[in-house]
Structures are given as C-alpha cells and as structure tokens.
Amino acid sequence: xxxxxxxxxxxxxxxxxxxxGSYVTAAETIAAVMLALTIDGGLRLENVSRTEQHRQxxxxxxxxxxxxxxx
Amino acid sequence: xxxxxxxxxxxxxKLTQEExxxxxxxxxxxxxxxxxxxxxxxxxxxxxxxxxxxxxxVSISTGPERLWFxxxxxxxxxxxxxxxxxxxxxTKQAQGDALEATKLLWERSIVxxxxxxxxxxxxxxxxxxxxGAVTMKLTVK
Numbered sequence: 001x002x003x004x005x006x007x008x009x010x011x012x013x014x015x016x017x018x019x020x021g022s023y024v025t026a027a028e029t030i031a032a033v034m035l036a037l038t039i040d041g042g043l044r045l046e047n048v049s050r051t052e053q054h055r056q057x058x059x060x061x062x063x064x065x066x067x068x069x070x071x
Numbered sequence: 072x073x074x075x076x077x078x079x080x081x082x083x084x085k086l087t088q089e090e091x092x093x094x095x096x097x098x099x100x101x102x103x104x105x106x107x108x109x110x111x112x113x114x115x116x117x118x119x120x121x122x123x124x125x126x127x128x129v130s131i132s133t134g135p136e137r138l139w140f141x142x143x144x145x146x147x148x149x150x151x152x153x154x155x156x157x158x159x160x161x162t163k164q165a166q167g168d169a170l171e172a173t174k175l176l177w178e179r180s181i182v183x184x185x186x187x188x189x190x191x192x193x194x195x196x197x198x199x200x201x202x203g204a205v206t207m208k209l210t211v212k
Contacts, residue, residue, distance in 0.1 A: 004208070004209050004210075005206060005207070005209075006208075008177075008181045008206070010178060010204060036193055036211050037188075040193050041183075041187050042183070042184055042187050043184035064200060065206070067201070068200060
C-alpha cells in the first residue's frame with residue numbers, strides 16, 4: 001500500500017505527489033488513483049488529459065501542493 | 072431612436088448557442104450537485120414559464136424537484152423555475168457567474184468523494200486551502 005497526496009485545484013487540475021514530495025507521472029499510479037476516486041469516491045471525471053511536458057513553476061497544482069505543505 | 076435600438080441589440084446577444092447551453096448546464100448543476108442537466112426543446116418548456124422567442128432551456132432533476140433554466144438570446148436574461156433570475160447580457164459577467172458555479176460544483180464533488188473514501192479508510196487529512204484547492208492523502212495498492 002502506498003500513500004499519495006492528491007491536489008485538486010479549483011480550475012479542475014489534479015496533481016499526484018509521492019510521500020517524498022516528488023510529482024508522480026507514472027501511468028499505472030495515475031490510473032490507480034483515478035480508479036480509487038471514481039469507484040470508492042464516486043467522483044465523476046470527464047475529459048481527463050495528462051500534461052505531457054511537466055512545468056513545475058507554472059502548474060497550479062504545484063502551488064496548491066506547496067500551500068498545503070505550509071498549512 | 073433607430074440607432075439606439077441597434078446598438079442595444081448588438082450589446083445583448085454575445086453568447087453563441089453552444090456557450091449559452093454550457094453556461095445553463097453549469098448553473099443548473101451547481102443547484103443540483105451530483106445530477107446532470109439536459110438540454111430541452113422549447114416545446115418542453117412548461118407553459119407556466121411563459122416560453123418566448125429566443126428561449127434556450129435546460130432541465131435538471133426529476134419529479135417534483137425538477138428545475139428549468141431558460142436563457143433568452145434576445146434579452147440576455149436567464150430565469151429559473153424557482154423564481155431566480157440573472158442577466159447574462161454581458162458576456163464577461165455570464166462567464167464569471169458560470170465559472171464560479173463550476174468551481175463550487177467541482178469543490179463540492181471533490182469533498183464529497185473525499186468523505187466517501189474516508190468512510191472506507193482510503194483517505195485521511197482532507198484540507199481545503201485558501202486558494203480553493205482541495206488536498207487529501209490517498210492510499211492505493
């Protein structure tokens with residue numbers, strides 16, 4: 001079992017972070033998280049797309065993740 | 072007088088049909104979290120809502136809880152079957168209203184999902200941040 005920090009921004013972006021704070025891009029992990037959200041959480045996800053090139057500075061989910069760390 | 076009338080008509084109608092329907096759906100779904108709004112034809116608008124030329128409509132929920140939302144392309148006004156009204160004559164205001172409705176709906180959905188997963192032990196530490204973001208710690212295999 002692994003624990004991830006999931007960040008949802010108010011404009012519909014989602015970020016997944018491992019326990020060491022690294023940003024997760026592995027498809028299998030993303031799929032497992034989305035499965036948990038939809039099956040256990042009942043969340044309705046539509047038009048999901050993955051950012052191909054990751055820009056740490058610009059992505060709003062990073063700002064939200066760091067905000068959560070400071071909270 | 073003729074020039075004033077033309078200028079007013081141009082200022083009011085700025086949303087395309089697709090934009091108006093998307094905004095109506097977002098508005099309806101913000102009033103009924105978890106339910107899906109459907110586009111309805113003007114023929115299905117209840118007579119009590121006084122269908123007019125230029126009306127576009129969506130409906131949400133079923134039975135006695137059903138709500139109708141109508142946008143009139145000529146006046147830019149929006150009216151709901153529960154008596155609420157809005158003025159979408161200004162496109163920026165309409166987009167702002169819909170964006171707020173969408174954000175609220177999104178946040179509610181996330182928090183609802185987090186609570187459901189907390190109940191089965193998959194999630195803990197749900198935080199709502201000042202920016203409007205929601206974070207949670209999720210356990211997966």
